[in-house]
Amino acid sequence: MWTIIHFNLVHNFMAQTIIGREAEKQILQGQLTSGEAEMIAILGRRRVGKTFLVRNFYEKYLVFELTGIHEASLETQLLNFTNALQQATKSSIPPAAPRNWIQAFSFLTEFLKTKLQREPVAVLFDELPWIHTPKSGFLSAFGHWWNTWASIQPQLKVVICGSAASWMIHNIINDRGGLHNRVSRTIRLHPFNLKETEDYLNSRGIILDQYQILQLYMAMGGIPQYLKQVDKGESTSHVIDKLFFDKNGLLKDEFQNLYRSLFANASHHESIVRALSKKNSGLTRAELITACGFATGGTTTRLFEELEESGFITQYIPFGKTLRDAIYKLSDEYSLFYLKFIENTRTSGAGAWQRIAAGQSYTSWSGYAFEAICQKHLRQLKKALGIAGVHTEASAWQYSPKNEGKKGAQIDLLLDRQDHCINLCEMKFSKDEFRIDKAYAGELENKIRSFVSQAKTKKTIFPTMITPYGVVKNEYYTRLIQSEVLMKDLFTP
Secondary structure, eight states: OHHHHHHHHHHHHHHHTSOSOHHHHHHHHHHHTSSSOEEEEEEOOTTSSHHHHHHHHTGGGEEEEEEOOTTOOHHHHHHHHHHHHHHHHTOSSOOOOOSSHHHHHHHHHHHHHTTOSSSOEEEEEESHHHHSOTTOOHHHHHHHHHHHTGGGOTTEEEEEEESOHHHHIIIIITOSSTTTTOOSEEEEOOOOOHHHHHHHHHHTTOOOOHHHHHHHHHHHTTOHHHHTTOOTTOOHHHHHIIIIISTTOTTTSHHHHHHHTTOTTHHHHHHHHHHHHTOTTOEEHHHHHHHHTOOSSHHHHHHHHHHHHTTSEEEEOOTTOOGGGOEEEEOOHHHHHIIIIITTOOOOSTTHHHHHTTSHHHHHHHHHHHHHHHHHTHHHHHHHTTOTTSOEEEEEEEEOOSSTTSOOEEEEEEEEETTSEEEEEEEOOOSSOBOOOHHHHHHHHHHHHHHHHHHTOOSEEEEEEEESSOBOOOHHHHHHOOEEEEHHHHTOO
């Protein structure tokens, strides 16, 4: 009984040191206490915090850790294994270097036998795609080790991580060979949302108001390693200058490393991202293939899958359409910001971002970036609208009339509700209360009229404003708007 109580106390304390990740911690906790051998796959983009989560939550039980080396040879990877084993055994004498991965796993087995007693034991293989070099035999040896020995050790918990999410899915989770159906649980670790970003900064003693945090998020998303660069007393403008416009800024050259560390032939992935960065409303698969000069087929499909699985692009199905009509949008805040403001700029040094933010390009970018963030916080939007328990499908809608005399319309977010209502959402980024003037009121009326007419819906339409600080309650607001969501609502748990 004492052991169980002590175990829970330890993990309750450790869980408090990890910001957010509540669902992920529950999964890790359940696997730890299952009484069976477990293989846990954690997927997530570069610098999202996969290793941090495992090291901190499994700290007491982690006895061996191997991190792959990018683009290293088999010989180097095996030497890396030897060093990791020496560190785990705390020996001053290096163990014998294995000739191949079969022998390496034999060495690991002998070490783990000394650790597998009454308490759980965790093993971490980090950046697994990098360990599996061409013709190395790593995956077959890993599968053989798991099937013949590891899988029958009830206290053994093997965690495998990889930033190349698509590689992990194709080669591990959906493997038809020795690892078929061997993964117990899969965790997809996403960037922090706005609330988690605020909590993370606060945990480090950094106090910024929600508007500054929102601006920071628009530039680099909720990537913990990026947010870690924020220091006390720095404004968002200062942080962006330091990370993007200083010659030694962490994010100044991150784009070149980001995709190439995840994908083979990364130039193709970058082409898709660049094409999407130029089209805020998104592009269809056919449009992207044309824009990038690709051929149709399985190889191109794999490119889209890899980017989507890694969280860089998102597929949306327009209202009333099917999967064949899906559009892709760039959903990675950092990539959009980099391609918009950093790649071809000569602006640098202190005050660079404030100078850029005074121009028209900032207005265009900030509007789209805010829209993208709203679309990532649908749960918070629904909660603010009081429809958290109502089944809802989110989509976009666009009307392009064939008759040049007619006016088209575009709606970037529709919440199609099962209770026979639709929230037609207008997302407007503003540093003050947003004001609906006569021109915008006419535009909004045209959107509502066109949607009802063309979509042929009989559902009740609720025009909804989503803004940082709310909307001025003038005659146009009173006549047109049914509900609104504020920035603070996006920061709710």
